[in-house]
Amino acid sequence: MSPPSPPIRPRLIVTADDFGLHEAVNQAVESGYRDGVLRAASLMVTAPAAADAVERARRLPGLAVGLHLVLADGRAALPSAQIPDLVDPHGRFGNRMVGDGMRFFFLPRVRRQLAAEIRAQFEAFAATGLALDHVNAHKHFHLHPTVLGLLLSIGRDYGLRAVRLPAEPGMGPWLRPWLALMRRRLRRSGVRYNDHVFGLRHTGGMDESVLLTLLQQMPAGLSEMYLHPATHGQLSPSMADYRHADELAALLSPRVHQAIAERCHLCRGFSDPAAA
Numbered sequence: 001m002s003p004p005s006p007p008i009r010p011r012l013i014v015t016a017d018d019f020g021l022h023e024a025v026n027q028a029v030e031s032g033y034r035d036g037v038l039r040a041a042s043l044m045v046t047a048p049a050a051a052d053a054v055e056r057a058r059r060l061p062g063l064a065v066g067l068h069l070v071l072a073d074g075r076a077a078l079p080s081a082q083i084p085d086l087v088d089p090h091g092r093f094g095n096r097m098v099g100d101g102m103r104f105f106f107l108p109r110v111r112r113q114l115a116a117e118i119r120a121q122f123e124a125f126a127a128t129g130l131a132l133d134h135v136n137a138h139k140h141f142h143l144h145p146t147v148l149g150l151l152l153s154i155g156r157d158y159g160l161r162a163v164r165l166p167a168e169p170g171m172g173p174w175l176r177p178w179l180a181l182m183r184r185r186l187r188r189s190g191v192r193y194n195d196h197v198f199g200l201r202h203t204g205g206m207d208e209s210v211l212l213t214l215l216q217q218m219p220a221g222l223s224e225m226y227l228h229p230a231t232h233g234q235l236s237p238s239m240a241d242y243r244h245a246d247e248l249a250a251l252l253s254p255r256v257h258q259a260i261a262e263r264c265h266l267c268r269g270f271s272d273p274a275a276a
Contacts, residue, residue, distance in 0.1 A: 008220070011267050016229050019044065022235045041064075045070075064133035066136065069142065069147075077117060078120045133161070143175075152186075196222075197225075198223060205242075232245055
């Protein structure tokens, strides 16, 4: 009688969001990759330190880099004159996501500008020469069906292969219909996605204790754990209460490294064959 097969380990991608926002974030990404468990990063192509992020990524060929699409609380790729219904005169998106989402859905003029901006951000990522591992949106705006539809249709022209599904275990029931719709559309498009995500409920506070607790409860399948690490805090008014340095410390923690080694298969982004 042959011995029983060993249990299949949960697969895990550990990602840093907001790559390019600030050199303190970029330094944390490099440190988290070289000396910790970080294996992927989502790049804000229009952020102030994007060029520095790209240079670091080129020095780290094993780091899986994706596009962190910014359509709220950040700078656009296109001049404000080309997308006046999306940004202020300085080219910045606001943070009224409910109102903006309604305009995306109901106003064709706004949708055309939105499509142009999404394409411009894909184009900016392509210009870096980095391989596109995945796409997600700042503040999970790709949950919006209009944004997701444009992301999928435009992304085909740029080698889109994977999208983050923001489905964290224990989330409220009001999100389930949106997530079910998103799963169906991703599956129909042949785009990879994770089974679970971790980082929503503890956003800005993904410290060592939180990570160790999550790792003890890691479900089967493919999970993505995302953080907002930086070498110091106070990077943006919208993240005033984020503990960026504690999140970096969690990525570097020997206890976290050991817990992942014992319980999970750590994937190098969505492009890792093990993540398929």
